[in-house]
Every structure is written in structure tokens, then in C-alpha cells.
Amino acid sequence: MLPAQGPTCQESILPRIKLTERTIEKLLAPDPSGKQVLHWDADLKGFGVLCSGVTSTKTFIAQRTLPDGKTRRVTVAAVNEMALSKAREEAADMLVDLRKGKDPKARSMTLQGALDAYLKKYDAKLSANTVSNYKDKVENHLTSWLDKPLNFITRDAVEKRHGEIAQKIALSNRWKGEVTANTTMAILRLLWNFAADQDPTLPQNPVRLRKQWFAEARRERMVEADDMPAFYKAVCALPNPVAADYLRFILFTGLRRREAALLKWAYVDFDKKLLHIPAINTKAKRKLDLPMSDFVRDLLVARRAVGKDPNDYVFPSHGKKTGYIAEPKFPLDAVAKACGVQVSVHDLRRTFITVAEETEISPMALKALVNHSLGNDVTEGYVQMRVERLRSPAQKVADRLKTLCGIVPIEGANVVAIG
Template identity: 35%
Template sequence: MANKITKSFVDNIPFPDTGQNFYRDTELKGFGLRVGTGSKVYFAEGKVDNKTVRVTIGHHGVFAPEQARTEAKGILGMIARGINPNDADKAKKAKSVTLAEVYTAYLKARNSLKPRTIQDYDRCMKAYFEEWQTKPLAEINKDLIERKHREIGERSEAQANLAMRFMRAIFNFALGQYEDSAGNPIISDNPIKRLSQTRSWYRVERRQTVIKAHDLPAWFKAVNSLPDIAIGRNKHLAKDFLLLLIFTGLRREEGLALQWKLVDFKAKTLTIPDPKNRQTHTLPLSDFLFNLLEARKAQNKIDAAEKGEDESPFVFPGTGEKGYMDDPQKLMKKVIEISGVQFTPHDLRRTFITIAESLDISAYALKSLLNHKMANDITAGYIIVDPERLREPMQRITNYLLNAMEQKKND
């Protein structure tokens, strides 16, 4: 319907019972009014590349007809120049998107990230990029990145590199997610490249600490003494947890979150269903590990019965939200204090790896024991590893550890 759009005309238009009615202005071609069941909205429309483009101006009441007409002239001028105003508006919004908004979108897109990974990302955002969160991503340039990297590096070079690797992932995501009206990325280049171009990445040596063979007896004795000399409900659990790590090479969180349903006493195996590399990991249990877990299972049942509770599904139960024991840092410090041996949970994994390598275990068996990917090895892609093939090397590692700890060797 064509009419001159005036205030009195718009005021008198009735709302339809269903659908929408369109009224187009007789004086300004492309200016119109859309009337729905409860709204009256001004718009401008025209063609760009032979496609009709309609742009909403605003509601009647918020805009008077003459105000809307003035807005429409500007929009129609853009259309006449072949510019799609909707694309321009989208580009404007894209250029103003903040770091916090991009990070939220990144987490939503990467919905398979592990909770621990998200916690690490959140901590990184808060610790190093708090003041940037409301800043448009397009304003975070190479100079800012270089200064921030240097600033963090004054406290920790390793953390500076880690923070910038995280930021590189955010920018790479944004490069493919946010575009201008021509379909070009709002960020033409990842500013983190500056660190490579100027060779500003810090040289951080990979941590190589392990428990040396001559320190194993003191460490083993201190770990086994925890139930007698430590305080707290987790002292028995912590002992078995630390032994599990050094005799399996599992990562800290893999050990803490281990569930009984993943321990097969009949087959003498344990399985990590969702490890760091997403490849299900099944390990054979050496005799020592089998006895350790069997005793832990029995003790968990006794502990649960004494408390009048159901048995926990976790090998190392806890009282927190996760259901399993928190990282026993205080008890680890007690072991360090008694033994004089400094270590971290990952040092136990490195100790397992170092011993396995020293026993001339085949490269494929070693990688399988550690669940390391062999992406560039074509032959490895054809090898299906049966846990039973790993049982003999697993027992050899256990024997070596027990012998080094001055314990009776398992045969």
C-alpha cells in the first residue's frame, strides 16, 4: 500500500490480527512502514547486486516519521552506492567485538575442551589479560602484544610464552570468525607473529627433573610412612596415589580421577577413557600395581562401611564436588621434607619414562605405555597395540623400580 507516511497516518493504521502489512511512502522511494500485530516499524529498502536489502530503522514512537525519513535517506544513499547497510552494520559490530566476547565465543565453539583446560584458560585471562577484556580485539596490536609478553616475562618467562600461545589461539579463532562487509577478516594478521618475527619467544628449557635411582629408597620409604606420620583423612590415599603415578607414568589428573569401573581385576588392566590426547589408554597391571589396587579397593569398602556411606566410584575418593581427592600437595611436601627428595607429580611420570627408556623397551611399546601419539610415523599407524603385549615391559619397569627402592623384586 502506497501513502505519504505522516504521523497522523501512522497513528491511525490498525494492527492486523495476524501477519504483517507493509506501507510504502509515495514521496521517498524505498522508505516504508511495517505493521505487525503489536508493532509499527520504519524501514528502508533497495537492491544491491539485484538482491532486495531491507534495513530496519526503528519503532514508531521512538522515531517520528520525519526522523525515520532522514535515516532512510542515508541508508538509501548507501544502497545506491552498492553498499549493503546490513553488512556494514555487521562489520561495525565485528570490529568492536571485545577480547572477552571473542573468548566466550571461542569456548562455545571449542565445546570439547576439558574442564581442566578451561580452568587454565580462565586463569590465564584473569592473571594476564584482565585489563584487555573490554578492549576491542582489533585494537590489540603487535606493539601491545610485544610489551605484554615482556611484562609477563619479567615474572616468568615460561608463563609469558604460555600466555601468548593462548592468545595466539584466540586470534586465530577470530581470523575465521569475524569479517567485514566484504568478507575479509577484521584482523588482517595475527599480532602474535611479532614474537616470532623479532625472535622474542623466551628459550625455556623443558623441565627434565626425575627422581634419581639413588634417591628412590628414601622417597619410597617416606611415601610408605605417610599413614603413620601424616595428619588428615587422605594420608592413606596419598600414599597409594603417588605409588600409582610412579609405577604407571599416569598424569596427575588421570590418576586422581581413576574410577573402579575402569580397573579390570580379571584382565589385570586399568583404562583412562579420555586422556590428554583423546585416545583411550589401557595399561596392564604389574603384580605390584594389582596388589596395590586390590588392597585399596578393600580399604575403600571398609572406610565407606564405617561411615555408613555407599562406596565411592573413585579409586581415590574425596569430599569435594568432583568426587575424588584433591591434589595432595601438603602430603607431598611431607614426603619431600622426610626424604629430602624434591619432586612434582609430573616428575614421577618422567621417572617412569626415563626408566622405561633405559631398559631398551621398544619405541612403539614405550609410546604405547605413555599413550603418546605417533602422528608422523606411518608404520605406527598400522600397529594395533594389545595391552597384553605391554605386560612384560610394564613388569620389567616395576621390577626395576622395586629393586632400586631396595624392595624384593617381583618375578
């Protein structure tokens, strides 16, 4: 139940009508004017139906002037969620509260409530990483707002908190914190819009009109061609063979960190030389079938020969509760110390994509290999990239990567040497 100010230039008020189930059904939503339209009840003063100007939403509301002269409007319920008779009864009680000077802010949806409601509604569509990220940003950086009603959060407060988040992180000597500040406010904006979709009486989004975001440089870090031999040699020399294979696997497949980490032997088809990544493990929530290049197949054959992990993970980590390798920070730091090339797991994916582009495979094949959306192009929408059509492009990229890494085959053997 959220309060708002009185009518604005984006809202129209029509003469009172006797609200019945039938008259409410005939009310237009969205209204042709493109503005919110209020239809007041002729029987109960302060009770009405608010029709959206852009969606089909119709909302029962109650509104009254408080003793201090301010107007407060509260949501009773969506028209499709409550019978008219019940809505009128609840509105009458709310109007009594308003007459007594009780501010509805005390009963408004809180930031914590908005976060919980959003995560509950979209639980099936959000990855575990996304859920964790949203909770982390809101609960750690907007802590003092969690139990506050959304309309407590003003544009000035957003401006101040945005800067405070970056400053606090910078003082910890970890990083600047500007990206975290931007991300936190973007999540707040998302949650506000989510709440506003359910309650059109919520005030204007205090984040929506922000202009002064911290500038974020586009991330372009990757393993450069000249550094590739030394980098690959350092990876192969890692004392942890699982970490070494995991990093080489990502470099030669372009998979995302979790897509590779969650790979199980059940997803590996050696006979057809295919990898099957289930939708639940991908960022796009689309299943991904990938042909194995000769390099990837040989790597997995060698890994399988080591023995099968009890949890079936291809890249197990028995020291982790998850049972699989997560963020290989220490191996990557060791590689950087050995060869001077500091990269992240995602930088390896970026390296794969860059090398693939240089091999001049078709843009659609590249998108399919890395599970990017084909976009809205009409022609692309009709083209289905069958997995066998990706086998040649995948091998072409692998061949180029092997050349860049200095990998040369040993004649007469199913092994390779590092040049």
C-alpha cells in the same frame, strides 16, 4: 564484524561484476594466485565478496573511506551463512554508518567474544583443565582487553603486556612468571587465528611475528636412581595412606595426575588385570587400556580391602568438593622434607618414562603405555598395540622400579618389604 586496512600486496582487486548467487558460486576460493581476491559488486558501490587465497572461505564485505580519510572494511557475513539479498541490505546499512563517520571498531569482535566462541566450538574436544587454563590466563592477565575489539590490540601492546605479566608475577615472590607470560600470549595468538579464520578482514596477528619470547628451560626433574630408596621410603611413611598409594600408583604406571585421580573401581578389572581409562579422562582424548603389573595389582587389592568409596573413586578425598585427590602438594612437600627430593606429580611420570627407556622396551610399547601418539610414521600407523602385548613391558618396568626403590619380596607371602 571486523575492520581492516585497505588492499595490501597480499590482496588483488578485480573489475566490478554483477554479483548474483550464480556468479558468486563460480568465484574461486582458494584463488589460484594464493592471494585474497576482492570481487566488487557493480550495483552497490563498496559491497563485494572477498575470496581467500588459502582456504575455501568467501566473505561478504562492505568498505568505504571515512571522513578522516582512512579506509574501513567490515565483514557482513560468510557467503554460506547469508543470502545475497540479505547481505546486500546489511551492507547498505553499514555503508551508511561509515558515511556518517561511525567507526566499525565499536562493533568488532572483542577478546572476550573470541574466547567464548572458541571454547563453545571446541568444548567437546578440550579437557576441563585446558578450558580452565585458557580462562585463567586471558581473564586474569588480559583483563583490560576483554571488552576491547581485537583490532585494538597492537604488536606494541602485546610486547608491553608480555613483559608486564612476568614482572607482576615476579613481584609477588611466587616465581618468575616468564612461562605464564609466554603461555598467555600463545593463547592470545590462538584466539586471534581462530577469529581470523572466520573473518579474513581481521588485521595481521600481532602475536604471530613475536621473536623475543622468554627462554624456557626444558623440564627434566625426576627422582634419580640414587635417591629412589629414600624417596620411596618417605612416600610409604606418609600419614595419609591414600596420598601414599596415589603417588606410588603414578610412579609405577606413569599416568598423568588427573588420569590417576579420576580412576574409579568401575575402571579396574581384577580378573583380567587391566585398567580401563576412558577417553574423557585422558589428555589425548583416547581411551587407555593398561595391563596391571604385579605391584600395581597388589596395591589396588590392598586399597580395595580398605573399603569402597561412596563415589567409587580409587583415591578418594572426602575433604575435597570433587571427592577425589587432586594436587598432592602437601604430601609431596612432606616427602621432600623427609628425604630432600622435591618433585611434582608430573615428575613421577617423567621418572616412569625414563626408567622404561632404560629397560629397553620398544619405543612403540612405551608410547602405548603412557598414551603418547604413535606419530605419523606409516609403519607405526598400521601397528595396533594390543593390550596383552603391553603386559610384559609393563611388568619389566615395574621390576626395574622395584629394584631401584629397594623393594624386596618376602618369601612365601604376598607382601613386600623395603630394603
